[in-house]
Amino acid sequence: MKWFSPWRSLGLSALLLSACVSPSEDLRGLGEQPPLNGAVFVTGGAFLTGRTAEDATFGELADGTAAPAASREVMPIADFVDVLMRSKVFQHVAVDSDAESRRRVSQLMLAGATDALFSELLERVRMQGFDYVLVVEELRDGPIEMQGTNGRWPVTFATWILLGVGALIPDRTFESRATLRVTLRELQMGRPLHESLLDAGTVDLALVERTDFWGLLSSILVPPFWVGDDRAAVKNSVGTTTQRRLLLRLARELKSESVRQRLRERAAADVTMSETAEGWKVIVTALEGLSVARLRGHAKLDAVAADTFAAVLLSSVKVDAGRYRYEALLPTMASGERVQVLVGTLRGGVASATFSPGSR
Numbered sequence: 001m002k003w004f005s006p007w008r009s010l011g012l013s014a015l016l017l018s019a020c021v022s023p024s025e026d027l028r029g030l031g032e033q034p035p036l037n038g039a040v041f042v043t044g045g046a047f048l049t050g051r052t053a054e055d056a057t058f059g060e061l062a063d064g065t066a067a068p069a070a071s072r073e074v075m076p077i078a079d080f081v082d083v084l085m086r087s088k089v090f091q092h093v094a095v096d097s098d099a100e101s102r103r104r105v106s107q108l109m110l111a112g113a114t115d116a117l118f119s120e121l122l123e124r125v126r127m128q129g130f131d132y133v134l135v136v137e138e139l140r141d142g143p144i145e146m147q148g149t150n151g152r153w154p155v156t157f158a159t160w161i162l163l164g165v166g167a168l169i170p171d172r173t174f175e176s177r178a179t180l181r182v183t184l185r186e187l188q189m190g191r192p193l194h195e196s197l198l199d200a201g202t203v204d205l206a207l208v209e210r211t212d213f214w215g216l217l218s219s220i221l222v223p224p225f226w227v228g229d230d231r232a233a234v235k236n237s238v239g240t241t242t243q244r245r246l247l248l249r250l251a252r253e254l255k256s257e258s259v260r261q262r263l264r265e266r267a268a269a270d271v272t273m274s275e276t277a278e279g280w281k282v283i284v285t286a287l288e289g290l291s292v293a294r295l296r297g298h299a300k301l302d303a304v305a306a307d308t309f310a311a312v313l314l315s316s317v318k319v320d321a322g323r324y325r326y327e328a329l330l331p332t333m334a335s336g337e338r339v340q341v342l343v344g345t346l347r348g349g350v351a352s353a354t355f356s357p358g359s360r
Helices: 004-017 023-031 077-086 099-111 116-127 153-162 213-218 231-254 257-266 303-315
Strands: 036-044 046-049 073-075 090-095 132-140 144-149 172-176 179-185 192-199 202-205 270-275 280-286 290-296 318-320 323-329 339-345 350-355
Touching: 023 077, 023 231, 036 077, 036 099, 036 257, 036 270, 036 350, 046 099, 073 077, 073 132, 073 231, 077 090, 077 132, 077 231, 090 350, 099 116, 099 132, 116 132, 144 231, 172 231, 179 231, 192 231, 192 257, 202 231, 270 339, 270 350, 280 290, 280 303, 280 339, 280 350, 290 303, 290 323, 303 323
Parallel strands: 036 090, 036 132, 046 132
Antiparallel strands: 046 073, 132 179, 144 172, 172 202, 179 192, 270 280, 280 323, 290 339, 318 323, 339 350
8 A cells, every 4th residue: 555655645735735725824924014103093894885786705694685785884893993903004093993983984985075074083183192093984885706626636536535525625716806905095185105006816726625514515526626615615715805805905904015115105205214323313304495394202201302303303404416315313201102293394295104112
């Protein structure tokens, strides 16, 4: 039976490789990258829109009835906050706890309009010390398309013949056409700084994920890739994977270098911080001069220290190649705590950034 060992090793290796990377590991790797220098307030929600259909990813309820458009929040807003925090996308994340307010904001964004409620929200978020508002605007439903048996079928066949576990190999590919729209907006007028339109891509399912008890039973007699799919099982598996991937892709996109560059280009001023031998130094560069600066932080940061920092920053102006440069050391009492630096330009532009100097 020497011939059996290589095939057995092949089957066991395939099983291990199919589950070697977990979403938690992906988030840990993402969290090792530096966060964006900002505090974000999350509102809106993944309220379902789009025409429901028999093959829709989310639009049909468990009892078989179609869900009205925008009637339910498919992905809890807490899941967005969780993935943003665990992947350390921003320096600080908070969420709108008012479900009706979130739903109203989502509806306004879909209509391409704003009202007094949104303006009040922006003002309140500014006063609370945030730099951005992240609006989950829409989860647009779409059908689940079956792409057919994929290239893993030889491994499935080998493990089915030799080990009897071919049902655990992802051998059939599906794709959800559902999309998630999220915008990152500035807090003065609510204008979008970055827009994400995300999809989940293809999903490979094993027989145990795409069929029912009778399908598993029939795999005793025929190879798993010949066994038909159970619609409810496919819907559940693809829907769960789609939600997880949308969240992960949102975090990855927001933390990408292209988004960092876009935020710098669209800001009235670029506010950064670096550690020096003298302490933590804030550096501001802009195409026009600054008219005002402010430092906000925790209770230990007294008003005198904050005013002194602002005065030193504004007086440090240097002009180089048509750009204005300012720098000042943070008060020593600010180290280890979250602080926000706000600046205003002569033409009325506003920029802010949040840092956690010296903290993990």
